[in-house]
Amino acid sequence: MAKLTIADLKKIKEKVHAEMSLRDGERRVKITVHMGTCGIASGAREVLDTLLQEIAEAKINDIVVTTSGCMGLCSREPLVTVEILNQDPIKYEYMNPNKIRQVFKRHVLDGEIQLPFVLARGAEITK
């Protein structure tokens, strides 16, 4: 297997650069995964990792993923907040890799809120 080098990184940078200049409307969606201690203990890392792989597979660049601290809702972790531009943030509870895949495909890509998993609708209260 060929070893990954800085030269490979340069190539990736150039490719990404070429694509970046071709598009305008960035940051359509922001997704926050809450990474407090109990979030991590209940699987928030796997949820975020799954989400990153879904985004990579879908080959879209208008989604920003970030993490934030605890929200004081340990018993409902893992929690994920989806904010689509010009829409109310939606907070999903009890996420796992399968549920986040569904949220990603149906809500983030197709715009259909996944009601059974919704904890709350409205603004973020923490960092």
Added chain:
Amino acid sequence: MLELASHILDIAENSVRAGASLIEIDIDEDTANDSLSIEIIDNGRGMKQEEMEKVLDPFYTTKTVRRFGLGIPLLADAARRAGGHFKLESQEGKGTTVKATFGLSHMDRQPMGNIISTLIVLIAGNSDVDFFLKHRHNDRRSELDTRIIRKEIEDVPINHPEILKYIRGVLEEGFSEIKPEA
């Protein structure tokens, strides 16, 4: 926590919350000494002496949304249960070092688990923070330094899917080279 890699993520999240711009994670597996050591070093705001004394108490936290902090006591307990030690060093305004050691072959040591996923999640979720992973297994070493990557990619964000894929690849390569036993 089921995995040491989850503890590492949790402790590094403390560093992020303390405003660190650089977080170093050292993992050291030493078969001859039957020891595994994990060190997380940050340049965040640090703690006062009296704060440090309270941190091992699970009923201490500076968070306002919940009245107790679990992260540090959980790791300290995991180390002690596995024949190891826990050490916290901090200097206000300078940074914090958390060190946990474990008996490598101790029955009650948690498995390392998915350290690659931990790193990816830290980098993706905290794109303004640099991470430096040093992983040693006896005489084999592997490193990942996001400062070097950042310099190379210029204005491409480090959490761009293509860059994360590259980083994942580098971590996987390092892993297969050092063949960790933890």
